[in-house]
Amino acid sequence: MFFNDPYNINGYQYVNNPYYMQPRGPYNRYYYDYYNRQQPIRGQATWTEGGQETKCGIPWSQNRYMTAAVGKNSPYECRQTIKVRNPQTGRELLLTVVDEVSGYPQNKINLHRRAFEALGANTAQGVIDVEIIANPELEQQKWGKYLLELTQLAYPDYNIREYNFIRETQVSPTQTQETYEYTLQSQQERIKVRGNVVYNPNTDRIVSFDISEV
Incomplete structure (x- = not known):
């Protein structure tokens, strides 16, 4: 499983990840307008x-x-x-x-x-x-979907009910941080989890990420 690999540090912290995500091609404009409503x-x-x-x-x-x-x-x-x-x-x-x-x-x-x-x-x-x-925003914001999948692994007894993009921060010319928030529901409670991912916009490689309850 992902969390057992040698790049896993401090539970859900991931540093210098060689994982590479191919950017999605542009969506058909008709479908984009349709979804965007x-x-x-x-x-x-x-x-x-x-x-x-x-x-x-x-x-x-x-x-x-x-x-x-x-x-x-x-x-x-x-x-x-x-x-x-x-x-x-x-x-x-x-x-x-x-x-x-x-x-x-x-x-x-x-x-x-x-x-x-x-x-x-x-x-x-x-x-x-x-x-x-x-959910066109989630489809276009690939790092949000990436963090969503990791959140599901971290909280196996919860279902994700809501997703929100919070902000994008330019840390440096080679590092950009994106922040997302997820609402999770179990049979006993509802919680919110915030995820941050830092990546190199030039290479599209992850530098680090973290997820935590808020």
Whole structure:
């Protein structure tokens, strides 16, 4: 696991990380404008236990099983993070798209059973009404998504419900710091975790990062 590698210092501190993240290519302008409206799409969600293979090549166990499959003609893409809300319970989650479902319309998704239950739904219901919100800020801010994944590893008994970009600071010509805040929910409590990542904007390599409760 990541936290056992030789670069791990003081729990979640990571220094001189050789890990390199390829920058994402520009998004199709039509989809960017569509997503940027941040309007929830009303639809339905079913559930599944998942399978060993997916169309995206990503296991259903990704993101602690907080995963979903979308219709073939859906605007959501593999690896994209979407926010799904159950209006009956008020619970919402950040889910990762890992698969496609044949015959599903754009506003219908198939959730892993654990995600379905985390939304406060009973599997006996089979189908529930949901609101789906794409998360373009998270998709474009790759370091925020990187810290989100590390936060999920650090807090395995919590689900991440909210994500916010706080600020960007120019530390030096070769170091930029970005700060993000995440709202986590367990069965007992809700907490906030703040993450900082310092990287070299010229090489796109991480210098250090830390996460802590606030």
